[in-house]
Amino acid sequence: MTRWFRSYWAEEDTWFYFEADAGGWVTRQVELQGPLQKPITAASLAEWEGAQQAGTLAEYEATFGATAEVAVHEWDGHEAQDLTAGEFETVWRTARAICQARARARSPREA
Template identity: 40%
Template sequence: MLTYVRWYWSDDDRWNYDELDADGWALRHVELRGSDGLFVAAASLAQVRIARDSGTVGAVAEYEQRYGVVPEAPFPPLASALEPALESLSSWEFEHLWRDARRQLERQTGT
């Protein structure tokens, strides 16, 4: 079962939205800059793995430059005392953000 969460990282003024698997690993990750509302990441773990397995030197770096980085550690459970505080969101809300973020990032990079 997938879980959808959002959390704010004040150090970077970023809203983060994640699609998490049952173990808390991010499958897809979106970042929205708070100051201007621009998306700065919309990365997919599956796509990173495809880039990694392509055998092309620099494929992962190219992907991450275009779409950002997927978090590399599992999240704490909802209502955990650990920071950052995670808030639930619906799959519909996440999908809407995902589509908007990908569209914006692809326009920026001309893909």
């Protein structure tokens, strides 16, 4: 069963939004940092694995970051706040668009 939730880490002033599978592994992750909640990560495990296989991992991580590498039940000290799928999707879509726009601004495509 898929689960959506968020947790706040005060020491980093960051909200972490997660989609996790039945085993607790993060399948998608968004990180919003600071008082303006600037997206710094909007990563998909499936996309990350595909980029790794394609040899484009550096580009993927520069644009979207990466997901957590341990199952969520192994984390200490996080207080999960459940989300609906719709709430997660709204944050996901917004963060992805900002990460993509930032990547385009860093390396403009040649005409």
